[in-house]
Amino acid sequence: MRVKLDPLFEYRHCPNCGQNDFIVLFDSNMKQDDFQEGIESVYMLPGGKYGRHVKCRNCHLIYVNPIEKGSKINEDYSQRKSVDASIIRESRLRAAKSQVELIKRYKKGTNLLDIGCGEGFFLFNASRAGYVAKGIELSQDAAAYAKREFSLAIEARAFEERQFPENCFDIVTLWQVLEHLPYPLAILKEVHRILKPGGLLIVSTPDIEGIPARIFRRKWWNIRKLHINQFTTKTLTDILQNAGFKNVSPVSYKESISLLMLFIPMLRYLKIYEPLKALFHPSTISGKIMNKLVLPYPSRLDNCTMTSFK
Ligand SMILES: [Zn+2]
Known part of the structure; x- marks a missing residue:
């Protein structure tokens, strides 16, 4: 509709x-009520709600048009609850380790900012590896989790409202953030400003030309209400260069998904998650087993991850 x-x-x-x-690629499947719902908690599940996807004739970027007002989007993120944080924790910490391995390949300094750091799984690992890691996150609940569980210094506010000094970070990371932003170019220009000369930016975002996207098409799990920009290696390179970054190149790291993370969205979708929830808690034997069963895959299968430098 x-x-x-x-x-x-x-x-x-x-x-x-x-x-x-x-050009319009496909129309939205949302009704007025779907916009009132706020942040959906279902992830990695094919067949969600989505906005009207269009493709720029000039630069070929695929983006959602129209979107909800930016202020409403920020308000929704700020209210987002970390409902499954304890359940997905082990799996996210595991993936975060290989993200840290990736940044260690580049011999940059230790002053690091993670924008949209969520529950702090990456930041926790980065801190343990010796980085002086700061995080900024809109969700009050996720930031509170990161402070409580990992004692991390997280600022719970919008990055665009926080004016960091010029040339102050060695590394900035944006893990699965760019696809959510109403004005990604403005954010990337601001990141460029606060990075030190020669500083490293790592951006990772779903790849709409990846194999899962080609198979599932509109039912791909990353075609969803909250994803309002859809990148390819080429369009992500373009926008990074537009923001002033140099030596933009694709990289891959070892991603993984536990059986739990695959099951929970399915059970939620079937509306049987709540009665079974106790079985999945990591303190139970079944929860421990499900957390140990992990499917590793290269991040490039479903994502564009790029390194670039100021
Ligand atoms: Zn364009």
Whole structure:
């Protein structure tokens, strides 16, 4: 169904090149009520709700147009609850270790900022590896979890409201963040400003030309309400270069998903998660077993991950 013109929505020019010349790839499947729901908790499940996807004729970036007003999006993220944090913890910590291995390949300094750090799984591992790691996160609940569980210094606010000094970080990371941002180019330019000369930026975002995206098409798990920019290696390279970054190149690291992370969304979808939830808690034997059963895969299978430098 077509999204109605509404003051709650915002029509965007291309978030990369700024042109307003696009073709519609597919329409939204959302009804008015779907917009009121806030952040959906289901992840990695094919067949979700999504906005109207368009493709820029000039730079070929795929983006959602219109989107909900940026202020409403930020408000929703700030209210997001960390419902499954303790259950997905082991699996996310495992993946975070290989993210840290990736940054260690580049002999940069130790002053690191993770934007959209969520529950702090990556930051925790980065701190243990010797990085002086700061995080910024919109979700109050996720930031509270990171402080409580890992004693991390997290600022619970929007990155665009926080003016860090120029040239102050050796490394900035954006793990699965860029696809959520109404104005990704403005954020990348700000990241460029706060990085030291020669500093490293790592960005990882779903790849709409990856194998799962090609198989599942509109039912791909990353076609979902909250993902409002869809990148390819080429369009991600373009936007990074537009923001001033140099030596942009794709990399891959070892991702993994535990059986738990595959099962929970399915059970939620079937509405039988709540009665069975106790079985999955990591303190139970069944929870421990499910957490140990892990499917490793190279991140490039489903994501574009790029390194670039100021
Ligand atoms: Zn464009």
